[in-house]
Structure formats: C-alpha cells, structure tokens
Amino acid sequence: MAAILEGLRFQPGTSFIHRLDPRVKLLISSTLLITALLYSEITVTSIVIAVEAALSAASRTLKRWARTVYGAIPLITLVFAMNYIFLSLQAGAFTDPEIIYRSFAAAYRLIGFLASFSIFFLTTTPEELGMTFTKLRIPYMYSFALISAIRFTPVLAEELQAIIDAQRARGLELDKGGPITRIKRYVPVLIPLIVNVLRRSYELAEAMEVKCFGASEKRTFLRELRMRPIDYVVLAITALCLAVSISARFFVVLQVP
Numbered sequence: 001m002a003a004i005l006e007g008l009r010f011q012p013g014t015s016f017i018h019r020l021d022p023r024v025k026l027l028i029s030s031t032l033l034i035t036a037l038l039y040s041e042i043t044v045t046s047i048v049i050a051v052e053a054a055l056s057a058a059s060r061t062l063k064r065w066a067r068t069v070y071g072a073i074p075l076i077t078l079v080f081a082m083n084y085i086f087l088s089l090q091a092g093a094f095t096d097p098e099i100i101y102r103s104f105a106a107a108y109r110l111i112g113f114l115a116s117f118s119i120f121f122l123t124t125t126p127e128e129l130g131m132t133f134t135k136l137r138i139p140y141m142y143s144f145a146l147i148s149a150i151r152f153t154p155v156l157a158e159e160l161q162a163i164i165d166a167q168r169a170r171g172l173e174l175d176k177g178g179p180i181t182r183i184k185r186y187v188p189v190l191i192p193l194i195v196n197v198l199r200r201s202y203e204l205a206e207a208m209e210v211k212c213f214g215a216s217e218k219r220t221f222l223r224e225l226r227m228r229p230i231d232y233v234v235l236a237i238t239a240l241c242l243a244v245s246i247s248a249r250f251f252v253v254l255q256v257p
Contacts, residue, residue: 036112
C-alpha cells in the first residue's frame with residue numbers, strides 16, 4: 001500500500017524537470033494521461049510508459065516512480081483478471097487470443113494512468129501546488145484540502161504498515177482464515193489508524209485556527225510563479241504533442257487495403 005503512494009511524495013532535487021514551471025509539468029502529466037486514455041493499443045501505451053520513465057530518470061526520481069508501479073502490481077493483476085473473466089463469459093470462450101490481448105491492454109494502460117501524475121507530484125513542492133491551483137482560479141479552500149490529502153496520504157500509508165507490522169509482532173495473523181475472519185482480524189489495525197487520523201485532523205485544525213486560516217480572501221505567496229523561455233518551449237512542445245495525439249485518434253482514418 002505504501003509503495004503505490006510513493007508517487008505522491010515530493011522528492012527534492014535540482015534537475016531540469018524540478019526547475020520547470022509547475023503549470024508546464026501539470027500539462028505534461030495531463031498529456032500523458034489523456035494519451036493513455038485515448039488509445040488502447042499496447043504500442044501506444046508502451047510509448048507513454050517509456051516517456052514517463054525517461055522523465056523520471058531525467059528528474060532522478062526513477063526509483064520512487066518504479067516503486068509506485070511495483071506497488072500497483074496487485075491492482076493491475078486484479079484488472080486483468082476481471083477483464084479476462086468478463087470478456088470470456090461474454091464471448092463464451094476462455095482461450096481466445098483477442099480476449100487475452102484486450103485484458104492485458106486494459107491492465108497495461110493502468111500503469112500509464114497511475115504513473116502519469118507521479119512525475120508532477122514527485123518534482124513539485126506543496127507550495128508550488130498551491131500556487132498552481134491559485135493560478136488556475138481554483139478557490140484556495142479546495143486546493144488546500146487537496147494538497148493536505150496528497151501530503152498526508154503517504155504518511156498514513158506508512159503508519160498503516162507500521163501498525164500492521166506491530167500487530168504481527170504481537171502474534172496477530174492477518175493472512176489466515178476465511179474472508180470474514182480476515183476482516184475481523186483487521187479491526188485491531190483499523191482502530192489505531194482511525195485514532196491517528198483523528199489526532200492529525202485535530203492538530204491540523206488547531207494549527208489552521210491559530211494562523212487565522214480564511215481570514216483573508218486574497219492569498220499571497222512568498223514568491224510568484226513566472227514562466228521562463230524554456231518553460232514556453234516545453235509548453236509549446238507538449239501542447240503540440242497533445243494536439244497530435246487527439247487529432248490522430250479522432251481525425252486520422254487508417255486506410256486498410
């Protein structure tokens with residue numbers, strides 16, 4: 001659980017990707033996500049994943065990006081199994097190569113979905129996230145809630161894993177028994193986690209109240225976002241790639257001999 005959320009945790013760095021304007025990085029991630037949504041072909045999905053891996057390597061966050069993909073393997077396997085069973089039952093055949101291909105393509109696309117925004121979150125500070133949402137005219141109340149959720153989700157995942165390890169050290173067996181028995185055994189795990197969540201919520205609420213959160217409607221930041229020439233170049237290239245991706249999907253007709 002904690003591994004799949006590694007893509008939400010900011011990793012400090014001085015790479016070219018880190019120095020890009022966060023609005024440009026948001027467009028890059030959106031372009032990768034939209035491309036993965038538009039195309040179901042394995043070839044296009046492979047290109048998207050390769051670009052994501054290259055950007056992660058350029059920003060020196062490849063290890064954490066790979067951990068996100070590795071943590072998603074159970075979910076990817078579940079998607080493949082559900083698609084395979086549903087399509088096989090619908091077609092009345094369980095050995096059709098087309099069904100296997102479509103099931104694998106659906107599970108493979110999930111990697112592109114999950115990893116597309118990892119580059120953005122791994123290289124963008126919470127402060128830059130807030131400034132980005134403000135520039136996009138999103139009310140700061142909503143953007144603060146989103147930023148808080150993004151920041152605390154990996155922390156809660158680590159706490160959950162720590163609680164599970166502590167309970168297992170005390171002799172709690174979570175992997176034995178039927179489904180109902182396993183659910184009941186997770187009660188000693190969920191109760192401490194809920195207590196920690198409530199404690200953090202109260203602490204955050206008190207800190208916001210002490211700092212007079214919401215007293216001023218107009219937010220100010222220590223520094224403002226400013227686009228550099230290189231940002232405009234990357235922005236133009238990304239917009240062109242997005243336009244080509246959408247045009248090729250909806251307007252290019254393949255001639256079949």
